[in-house]
Amino acid sequence: MKRADILIIFSVSLILLLIISVSAVTYTARNAALGDSGTCKKGPVLLKSDLTGTETIKITNIKGSICSRSWNGLCEDSTGCASGFKHGCSGGTQGTVGLYNSNNKKVATYSIAQVMQGVKVPSTAKKAYVYFLDTWYNDNNGGFKCTFDFSSCAPECSGKECGDDGCGGSCGSCSGTTSKCKTSTGQCVTCLDNTDCNGGKICNSNNCVNPEDPCASKNCDDNEPCTQDSCSSGNCINTLISCPSGQTCNNGACVPIFIAGNATWQNLNSIEIQNADIYDTVKLALNQANLLNKEINYSIYKKDGAGFLFWFWDKKIAQFSSIGFSTWIINETGEFYFNASVEDYNNNYSSNILVVGEEFNAKPTITIIKPVENSTFVIGTDRYTNDVIFEQNASDEDDIIDIYWNFDDRNTIIFTDCNNGINNCNTTHRYTSAFAGTRIINATAKEATRKGFEYDLSRIYVYKEGLNLFIIIDKPNYKLREFPQTPITLDARSTHIANCSRTLDICQASAGGKTCSEITDSIDVSDKLYCYKYADSSSNKFRFTWYVDGITKPNYPTDASPFQIVFPQGGKHDIELNARFTI
Numbered sequence: 001m002k003r004a005d006i007l008i009i010f011s012v013s014l015i016l017l018l019i020i021s022v023s024a025v026t027y028t029a030r031n032a033a034l035g036d037s038g039t040c041k042k043g044p045v046l047l048k049s050d051l052t053g054t055e056t057i058k059i060t061n062i063k064g065s066i067c068s069r070s071w072n073g074l075c076e077d078s079t080g081c082a083s084g085f086k087h088g089c090s091g092g093t094q095g096t097v098g099l100y101n102s103n104n105k106k107v108a109t110y111s112i113a114q115v116m117q118g119v120k121v122p123s124t125a126k127k128a129y130v131y132f133l134d135t136w137y138n139d140n141n142g143g144f145k146c147t148f149d150f151s152s153c154a155p156e157c158s159g160k161e162c163g164d165d166g167c168g169g170s171c172g173s174c175s176g177t178t179s180k181c182k183t184s185t186g187q188c189v190t191c192l193d194n195t196d197c198n199g200g201k202i203c204n205s206n207n208c209v210n211p212e213d214p215c216a217s218k219n220c221d222d223n224e225p226c227t228q229d230s231c232s233s234g235n236c237i238n239t240l241i242s243c244p245s246g247q248t249c250n251n252g253a254c255v256p257i258f259i260a261g262n263a264t265w266q267n268l269n270s271i272e273i274q275n276a277d278i279y280d281t282v283k284l285a286l287n288q289a290n291l292l293n294k295e296i297n298y299s300i301y302k303k304d305g306a307g308f309l310f311w312f313w314d315k316k317i318a319q320f321s322s323i324g325f326s327t328w329i330i331n332e333t334g335e336f337y338f339n340a341s342v343e344d345y346n347n348n349y350s351s352n353i354l355v356v357g358e359e360f361n362a363k364p365t366i367t368i369i370k371p372v373e374n375s376t377f378v379i380g381t382d383r384y385t386n387d388v389i390f391e392q393n394a395s396d397e398d399d400i401i402d403i404y405w406n407f408d409d410r411n412t413i414i415f416t417d418c419n420n421g422i423n424n425c426n427t428t429h430r431y432t433s434a435f436a437g438t439r440i441i442n443a444t445a446k447e448a449t450r451k452g453f454e455y456d457l458s459r460i461y462v463y464k465e466g467l468n469l470f471i472i473i474d475k476p477n478y479k480l481r482e483f484p485q486t487p488i489t490l491d492a493r494s495t496h497i498a499n500c501s502r503t504l505d506i507c508q509a510s511a512g513g514k515t516c517s518e519i520t521d522s523i524d525v526s527d528k529l530y531c532y533k534y535a536d537s538s539s540n541k542f543r544f545t546w547y548v549d550g551i552t553k554p555n556y557p558t559d560a561s562p563f564q565i566v567f568p569q570g571g572k573h574d575i576e577l578n579a580r581f582t583i
Contacts, residue, residue, distance in 0.1 A: 097128060279361070284298050296341070380527060392445075474494050
C-alpha cells in the first residue's frame with residue numbers, strides 16, 4: 001500500500017506594539033490653529049473669553065517648535081525645527097487675531113505683528129481668538145506656549161465732570177454746569193452729594209430731592225443686573241427684571257434654579273462630574289421615579305457675562321424607570337448647566353454648573369471576560385462547538401465607543417454605542433471543524449467620533465475528532481504591548497499535533513503507549529474528547545516558516561529552535577508563524 005502524505009498548514013499572527021521615541025513628522029496645516037496641546041487643530045484658538053474692561057491686548061512671548069516655510073514663523077525656541085526654517089519672533093508673522101462680540105460676530109481683525117505691538121480693544125469686543133496660516137509645525141513632544149498680555153483699565157467716573165473716564169473713553173456728554181457722572185456706568189446724574197444741590201434740597205439716589213419727600217431718606221439703588229429698586233410710598237421696592245426660564249436672581253445675577261440630586265452632569269461611566277473638556281461626550285442625567293417611556297426635554301445654557309444664555313436643546317424618551325439621560329458632544333469651552341422637564345411633571349429640574357476646559361482625550365479601556373484564556377472547546381458530531389460566550393468590560397469616560405469582535409476564524413461583528421448604559425455589546429459564536437486549533441480572540445474598543453482605541457486578546461483551544469494542529473507562540477507573550485529596545489526572542493516550542501477520539505478506548509488503541517488525556521468542553525462538561533500528543537515541536541516532520549512584517553529571511557530557523565530579532569524601528573509589527581507537518 002502506498003503511503004499517503006498529509007500536509008497540515010496553519011498560521012498565527014500577532015500584532016506587537018513597540019513603544020520607543022521616534023522622530024515627529026513635519027507637515028503643513030493650512031487655515032488651522034495651533035492649540036495648547038502642540039498639535040494642529042481646526043478652527044481658532046480662544047485667547048480670552050471675556051474682554052470686559054480690557055483696553056489693549058499685546059503679545060509678550062511666543063515660543064515653541066513652530067517653523068514657517070517662508071521664514072516668517074513664530075519660533076523663539078527653535079529646537080527641532082527643520083534646517084533652514086528657524087526664525088525668531090522679531091520677524092514678521094503669518095497669523096491673525098480676531099475680536100468678536102457676544103453674538104460671535106467679528107468686530108475687528110489684526111495681524112500677529114500688530115498685536116505684538118499692542119492694539120486697542122473696541123468697546124463691543126467680548127472674545128479674542130488667534131489664527132495661524134500656512135504654518136509648518138514640528139512636534140518634538142515639547143508643545144508650544146503663547147502668552148498674551150491683556151492690559152485692563154476700569155473706567156471710573158465718580159466725582160468727575162462728564163468727559164474723560166481715565167481710560168480713554170468718555171463718562172458721557174451732559175448739559176448744564178452741575179451735571180456729573182455716576183460711578184462705573186457713565187450715566188449723567190444731577191448730584192453726587194448734597195453740595196451739588198441748591199435750594200435746601202438734598203442729594204438722594206443722585207437726584208436733588210426735597211427733604212420732606214417720604215423717599216428722601218431712602219437709598220434706592222438700580223445698579224444690580226437683574227433687580228431694579230424704586231421708591232413707592234416711602235419704601236424701596238425691589239422689582240425682578242426678567243431672567244431666562246429656569247433661572248432666578250441671586251446677589252444681582254441670574255443663576256439656575258437648582259434642585260439638588262435630580263439633574264446631574266455625568267461622564268459616560270455614569271459618574272457625576274463638575275468639569276469636562278471640549279469635544280468630550282457627557283451625559284445629561286435625570287433621576288426621578290416613574291420615568292420609563294416618558295419624554296424628557298433638555299435645555300442647555302451657557303454662561304455669558306453675569307447670566308446664562310440658551311445654547312442647545314434636545315429631547316429623549318427615558319430609558320429606565322428612575323433614570324433618563326441624553327448625551328452631548330461639547331463643542332466650546334465655558335460654563336454650562338441644563339434644565340430637564342418631563343411630560344406631565346410640573347417641576348423643571350436644573351443641573352449643577354459644568355466647567356469645560358481645553359481638550360484632553362481619555363483612552364478607552366477594554367478587558368475580555370469570556371472566553372477565559374486557555375479555555376477548551378470541543379467540536380461535536382454536528383461539526384460545531386457549543387455557543388461560546390464572548391463577554392467584555394469596556395469603558396471610556398468621554399467618548400461613545402464601538403466594540404469590534406474578531407473570532408479568528410474569518411468572522412467579525414461590530415456593536416455600536418457600547419457604553420451608553422443600554423447596550424452590553426456581548427455576543428456568542430460557534431466554531432466549525434475547519435477552524436480547530438489555536439484561536440486568538442481580539443476585542444477592540446474604538447471611539448465613535450475620535451481616533452482613540454484599545455484592544456484585548458484571549459487565546460483559546462478548539463478540539464475536534466482526529467488530528468489537531470496547535471501553533472503556540474511562547475515568546476513574545478501575545479498580550480504584551482510594549483517591548484524594550486533590545487533583541488526579542490521568538491519561541492514556539494509548545495507547538496504540537498494532538499490526535500483525538502470520542503472514547504478513551506479508541507484513543508488508547510491508537511496511542512501506542514502514549515498518555516490519553518481527557519479534554520472537557522468549557523461550556524458543557526459532558527462534551528469530551530480523549531487526546532494524546534501525536535507529535536511535539538521537536539519532530540523532524542515539522543517545518544517552521546517565520547515571517548516578520550511579511551518577510552522571511554534565510555537565517556530564520558525552520559525547526560523549533562528559538563532565536564532573536566531586532567526591529568529596525570519602533571511601531572506596529574506583524575509576526576506570523578507558518579507550521580507544516582508531514583504524516
